[in-house]
Amino acid sequence: MTVGGTLRLKWVSKSVIIILMVFFAVYFLVPLYVMVVNSVKPLSEIRQGNMLSLPNVFSLDYWKKAWATAQIGVQATGLRPYFINSIKMVVPSVLISTALGALAGFVLAQWHFRHSRLIFGVILFGAFIPFQIVLIPMARVLGILGISGKVLGLILVHTVYGMAFTTLFFRNTYASMPNELVQSAQVDGAHFMKIFTHIILPNSAAVAMVTIIWQTTNIWNDFLFGASFGSATSQPMQVALNNLVSSSTGVKEYNVHFAGALMAAIPTLFIYIVSGRYFVRGLMSGSVKG
């Protein structure tokens, strides 16, 4: 039973609700619409014409330019190499942090020992710190390890600062599983790894999806770490996009900027569209209930 049903709203109220929702839908969609239509328009049309109107002259040249030839920093490489950097950075850090989170979450949820809640809280705090507080020592550690300015360095950074969240997701999911599963398996003589791989993992598909989507979105969208620890050869997509857009030299090519912005947005938007349900669950478990 919904509130709407209980209230028995009249058609006038129902229409008002629909109109309001359509209004807000337009508000949320306008920036996306602006990016899309202006990424396929010549510059003259953007300057003289209306940003909200469809293109008179349609062209994909600006997408090609943003991808392959636009000036990023000192080099005219387009965004392509940085898009590839982002993939090289995201895939390993998502997989490693998810795997470690699953193991840690399992131990914290199902293996009772003293202070397990305290340990969980201590780990969880790491998810909320302002990363400015770790930038200076991190720069030093990456330098000492010799992976400063390399994709490997960014993988390390994203893995370690993603682990608090992955542990949170798995720990909370496993805490809601009945403890008897593990206990009876122990009685049957199954050992830790066997319990984990045979009992826990087969029941982890949903939480693994949630975690992977959360991590992929966060790491793909990160800017601060990429800007701090990336170099011309290892910078991720968001940093390159910002370089493209905020570059002060030459003519501002809005159409190329919009095309580049859409390229940076497409991977996470795609994930959102095909698995929005898991995205929402990640948002919820990332915010409420520890």
Place this chain on the structure above:
Amino acid sequence: MVMKFRLSRDDLTARFVLLPTVLVSMVFVYAFILFTIYLSFTNSKILPVFDWVGIRNYVTLFHLDNWYIALTNMVIFFVLYIGISAVLGLFLAVLIDLNRFGERFFRPIFLYPMAISFIVTGTAWKWFLDPGIGLEHIMHLWGFANFQFTWIKSSEFAIYTVVIAAVWQVTGFVMVIFLAGLRGIDHGFIESAVVDGAGIFQLYTRVVIPQLAGSFLSVFVILGHMAIKSYDLVIALTGGGPGRATELPSTFMYSYTFTRNQMGVGAASAVFMLAAIAVIIVPYLRSQVKEG
């Protein structure tokens, strides 16, 4: 239920498996925090050095105009970002809850901005709010010749454009939190209020919203800590400008540490950010972890 396992091979394995996560947290979170706190009491400039200068960096910090601007902006941003998106998010959650197309059709549209990065959001709004080609220009073309919207170029109002873009991005998330809260309310209360003759407005103000205290708290804590951490959006939207008009503590920290070679002062500003976030997040985490 407390179980006394004997310290079997499995218990050792469990501790061993947890160890990497604990170690990572100890080193990369806590030791790093201590290191930065220590640096904030040293005379570090370009590189970390370890000569103790007491609270001098904090004194310097709170005498800097740039820090004063950053703090003022943070307060403005914090209040408006949380306030506006809480009101809008709650309103949208109620709308969606009242309509049967809401959940399936409108929720995804309201929430998608959360999937894209702050840099993309900043880029879209930067050009959309640009007086030369964006909103102002559009209104002129539509015949409103006197329409003016130059906030993004104004040192007085640019911080409000950061609020506009940030609210646009986060409102869907707030809506989802409230929607979960609305779904958690016992429907019996709603039915009896309706039987007692409550109209839609009274139903929400007297019965429903008072029961959403938990959701309000979540929104405050989550958005509060996001507001203090905000960095990318300002960089993409205004670059901290015009001039220094939209600096936040996060951008202040970055420029003092890495471009102005005043690492001690930068570290002090980072410690301030951590303290501000800890005030909000630690009590919340404590209550959540205890309950859980």
